[in-house]
Amino acid sequence: xxxxxxxxxxxxxxGDQRLSSWLDYTINGLIVGNVYALVAVGLAxxxxxxxxxxxxxxxxxxxxxxxxxxxxxxxxTPLPLTIIVVAAAAALVGLIIERFGLRPLQNSVRIAPxxxxxxxxxVLDQLVMLTFSPNPRALPSQLPDVRFQLGGGTIxxxxxxxxxxxxxxxxxxxxxxxxxxxxxxxxxxSQDRDAAMQMGVDVNRVNQAVFGIAAALGGVSGMLVGxxxxxxxxxxxxxxxxxxxxxEVVGGAGNVPGAVxxxxxxxxxxxxxxxxxxxxxxxxxxxxxLVVVLVLRPNGLFASARQAPPEPLTGTxxxxxxxxxxxxxxxxxxxxxxxVLPFFPVSxxxxxxxxxxxxxxxxxxxxxxxxxxxxxxxxxxxxxLAIGAYTSALLSLTLAVxxxxxxxxxxxxxxxxxxxxxxxxxxxxxxxxSIATLAIGEIVSLVILNWESVTRGPIGISGIxxxxxxxxxxxxxxSVYWFSLAVxxxxxxxxxxxxxxxxxxxxxxxxxxxxxxxxxxLSLNRYKSLAFIFGGFAAGVSGGIAAHLYSxxxxxTFNTQQSILALTVVILGGLGNVVGAxxxxxxxxxxxxxxxxxxxxRILIYGIVLLLLVRFRPQGLLGTI
Amino acid sequence: xxxxxxxxxxxxxxxxxFYGQAQVHFDLSIxxxxxxxxxxLGGNASGKSTTMKIILGLVKPRxxxxxxxxxxxxxxxxxxxxxxxxxxxxxxxxxFADMSVRENILMGAFVRNDRDxxxxxLDRMLTLFPKLGxxxxxxxxxxxxxxxxxxxxxxxxxxxxxxxVMDEPTMGLxxxxxxxxxxxxxxxxxxxxxxxxxxxxxxxALEIAHEAYVLQTGxxxxxxxxxxxxxxxxxxxxYLGGSEAA
Numbered sequence: 001x002x003x004x005x006x007x008x009x010x011x012x013x014x015g016d017q018r019l020s021s022w023l024d025y026t027i028n029g030l031i032v033g034n035v036y037a038l039v040a041v042g043l044a045x046x047x048x049x050x051x052x053x054x055x056x057x058x059x060x061x062x063x064x065x066x067x068x069x070x071x072x073x074x075x076x077t078p079l080p081l082t083i084i085v086v087a088a089a090a091a092l093v094g095l096i097i098e099r100f101g102l103r104p105l106q107n108s109v110r111i112a113p114x115x116x117x118x119x120x121x122x123v124l125d126q127l128v129m130l131t132f133s134p135n136p137r138a139l140p141s142q143l144p145d146v147r148f149q150l151g152g153g154t155i156x157x158x159x160x161x162x163x164x165x166x167x168x169x170x171x172x173x174x175x176x177x178x179x180x181x182x183x184x185x186x187x188x189x190s191q192d193r194d195a196a197m198q199m200g201v202d203v204n205r206v207n208q209a210v211f212g213i214a215a216a217l218g219g220v221s222g223m224l225v226g227x228x229x230x231x232x233x234x235x236x237x238x239x240x241x242x243x244x245x246x247x248e249v250v251g252g253a254g255n256v257p258g259a260v261x262x263x264x265x266x267x268x269x270x271x272x273x274x275x276x277x278x279x280x281x282x283x284x285x286x287x288x289x290l291v292v293v294l295v296l297r298p299n300g301l302f303a304s305a306r307q308a309p310p311e312p313l314t315g316t317x318x319x320x321x322x323x324x325x326x327x328x329x330x331x332x333x334x335x336x337x338x339x340v341l342p343f344f345p346v347s348x349x350x351x352x353x354x355x356x357x358x359x360x361x362x363x364x365x366x367x368x369x370x371x372x373x374x375x376x377x378x379x380x381x382x383x384x385l386a387i388g389a390y391t392s393a394l395l396s397l398t399l400a401v402x403x404x405x406x407x408x409x410x411x412x413x414x415x416x417x418x419x420x421x422x423x424x425x426x427x428x429x430x431x432x433x434s435i436a437t438l439a440i441g442e443i444v445s446l447v448i449l450n451w452e453s454v455t456r457g458p459i460g461i462s463g464i465x466x467x468x469x470x471x472x473x474x475x476x477x478x479s480v481y482w483f484s485l486a487v488x489x490x491x492x493x494x495x496x497x498x499x500x501x502x503x504x505x506x507x508x509x510x511x512x513x514x515x516x517x518x519x520x521x522l523s524l525n526r527y528k529s530l531a532f533i534f535g536g537f538a539a540g541v542s543g544g545i546a547a548h549l550y551s552x553x554x555x556x557t558f559n560t561q562q563s564i565l566a567l568t569v570v571i572l573g574g575l576g577n578v579v580g581a582x583x584x585x586x587x588x589x590x591x592x593x594x595x596x597x598x599x600x601x602r603i604l605i606y607g608i609v610l611l612l613l614v615r616f617r618p619q620g621l622l623g624t625i
Numbered sequence: 626x627x628x629x630x631x632x633x634x635x636x637x638x639x640x641x642x643f644y645g646q647a648q649v650h651f652d653l654s655i656x657x658x659x660x661x662x663x664x665x666l667g668g669n670a671s672g673k674s675t676t677m678k679i680i681l682g683l684v685k686p687r688x689x690x691x692x693x694x695x696x697x698x699x700x701x702x703x704x705x706x707x708x709x710x711x712x713x714x715x716x717x718x719x720x721f722a723d724m725s726v727r728e729n730i731l732m733g734a735f736v737r738n739d740r741d742x743x744x745x746x747l748d749r750m751l752t753l754f755p756k757l758g759x760x761x762x763x764x765x766x767x768x769x770x771x772x773x774x775x776x777x778x779x780x781x782x783x784x785x786x787x788x789x790v791m792d793e794p795t796m797g798l799x800x801x802x803x804x805x806x807x808x809x810x811x812x813x814x815x816x817x818x819x820x821x822x823x824x825x826x827x828x829x830a831l832e833i834a835h836e837a838y839v840l841q842t843g844x845x846x847x848x849x850x851x852x853x854x855x856x857x858x859x860x861x862x863x864y865l866g867g868s869e870a871a
Binding site: 181184185187188191192194195196197198199200201202203 | 681683702703704707708712713715719720721722723724728731732733735736780784
């Protein structure tokens with residue numbers, strides 16, 4: 001990941017020089033802030049006009065970096081031409097995304113465009129990876145490698161270039177918004193879309209303009225970062241999206257000047273944080289800043305009181321549908337069929353695939369409850385896996401707790417700690433819940449990375465004992481298969497009971513209209529906590545079992561990609577649908593195996609599946625409940 | 626309509642509108658004659674605002690025809706309809722709150738490209754709405770409701786429309802401003818702009834309108850010259866959603 005690995009190549013002074021180089025950290029913070037600003041301003045423009053957090057922004061940044069690489073290394077373009085080529089090509093990608101990815105969803109449910117941008121980002125990242133290979137590449141800076149003394153610090157030509165591009169872009173954007181007709185249309189549409197249309201503003205053109213500008217800025221930003229670290233790789237994408245979102249939300253979603261200030265602030269906070277604690281803390285500061293701002297000032301630091309609070313998107317997140325009714329006997333037959341499967345001569349490979357499906361199924365049960373039934377679309381669910389996995393692994397390794405109990409301990413820890421960690425997001429709604437949970441997920445992974453005395457840090461935990469039950473090791477594939485199937489079925493039955501109970505109705509009431517639910521005396525915090533406790537347990541158990549199966553885990557075993565895969569599974573099955581969650585898991589894990597799709601194409605397929613679902617069947621295979 | 630009325634500028638004929646399963650309009654037919662002020666009366670949830678949205682292309686009817694100056698508006702986007710010469714004063718004004726008053730008024734001329742004439746029209750607005758002169762550089766969101774209504778009307782006039790549609794132009798205004806707004810609507814109309822307005826306040830609207838329609842749960846229950854309707858006891862029942870069967 002760009003943020004996590006690249007700073008190693010940073011020109012940071014070390015040791016006794018540290019105290020004298022605060023100016024260097026300040027310069028570095030402002031330069032990095034400039035880079036974030038190029039991403040965040042685009043996000044703010046798009047949010048302003050479409051009320052959409054564009055999760056594909058980082059992918060455009062990635063595309064910009066690789067186009068820059070092609071231009072510099074293969075076409076040998078001079079620097080000014082490189083910038084123009086990158087901006088133009090990235091803008092084109094932005095226009096394509098807007099026209100074919102988002103415009104067809106204009107009359108769709110509110111969550112659809114958000115999910116579409118997630119799908120688009122998967123597809124773009126994978127296409128770049130397949131074209132250029134996942135190995136990092138060097139992107140030469142095309143500028144002389146000298147540093148000038150400036151007060152007590154130093155500054156290089158590339159720093160000046162980045163600052164120059166940042167300031168020039170800000171000025172151009174200001175002139176565009178203030179003095180051009182299209183700029184006026186952008187501002188009017190972002191303040192009142194319907195009223196702008198009634199003045200004759202073509203909102204599609206405004207969207208196009210905004211996506212083109214955002215993509216051009218994002219692409220150039222990616223190229224500059226590549227030159228700054230002299231390295232580009234495909235993991236840059238998600239990090240850029242996350243940083244841009246942090247900066248934008250800190251500045252106030254949709255607020256363009258706020259995004260610039262938020263970005264510079266984020267750059268400085270990170271830089272000083274690195275100065276004091278070291279490079280591995282860089283992202284931790286970014287996400288903590290985000291969570292603090294979201295909790296204390298959800299409209300951003302610079303929002304004035306008159307601004308309306310974030311839109312109540314809870315109910316509108318769910319596509320209304322009539323769920324497909326599956327008779328109980330059919331479910332029982334299916335469960336029995338899967339249960340007797342190991343008695344037939346099936347290969348180890350089939351069982352292994354299904355074990356993965358059952359583990360993903362537990363995670364999907366958890367997410368479908370939280371996102372589908374209660375309407376809190378969590379993008380940080382992998383953190384619950386990680387907490388369960390680490391707890392179970394450490395309990396069995398260091399305290400010699402029997403594995404069966406340790407797995408349950410993992411589930412309980414995930415339920416308790418996960419709920420506690422996610423609780424700051426309970427007061428948020430709609431897209432903000434997604435951002436907050438995403439950030440909390442990243443924070444968990446970063447704490448695991450940095451809390452070496454407990455988690456063993458970047459080395460990870462190895463030699464985790466295999467699964468065992470009442471003293472019998474579960475080593476054979478069929479015993480692991482039965483164990484994970486049984487656990488999943490029990491969790492699914494419990495969740496099914498939960499949904500038909502009074503509690504389940506309360507959950508759906510909160511999802512459909514939290515204000516009305518509160519008016520009827522439902523305590524939102526209490527019910528959201530209950531949902532996360534139940535969901536956290538299921539996810540924690542899944543993570544715990546996985547840890548004993550893999551025998552080795554580290555801070556990257558359970559990453560955001562898994563959170564998003566789980567979300568795809570849940571949407572595929574139908575949000576809130578218990579049987580759907582399991583069916584979705586089997587489909588997404590199993591079908592690529594059936595068709596023997598090579599591993600590197602799988603994420604691409606998941607992205608395409610997500611896009612197609614959002615466009616053509618947002619209610620999923622079995623329908624939302 | 627009697628034969629003495631001028632030719633229709635806007636005509637809705639047999640419009641049926643649905644929100645999901647629920648039908649909002651039942652064979653709605655309304656005509657606005659050239660140069661007339663026509664007002665649509667009705668209580669809450671009678672389908673008044675939806676009628677505005679149909680005209681502006683913000684909601685598509687399931688069946689029926691909408692014509693403006695003889696040409697169909699069905700299938701046109703809102704910006705296209707605005708370019709045909711219909712301007713709107715939306716419900717609750719809907720100004721661009723963070724833009725200045727001047728920018729708001731100029732946004733009304735978005736469909737025009739004749740800069741000099743636009744500048745002249747801005748001056749004309751300031752003579753028509755003298756109070757706005759001192760407010761030009763102020764944020765539109767900081768104005769009082771009555772002042773905002775003035776801005777919204779100036780904004781609508783800036784496109785030099787042939788017709789203005791207004792959604793409850795007197796809603797939430799002080800009595801002083803209500804009279805002023807009605808006066809202005811009459812003045813705008815005398816310059817040759819046809820007006821179609823939706824109102825809950827029947828007695829006020831009927832004072833300035835030439836013709837009126839009464840809408841009740843999606844059906845026109847009464848229509849005719851405003852003068853005749855003013856004295857009709859059924860008007861009161863109908864627009865207040867009275868109990869008599871439609």
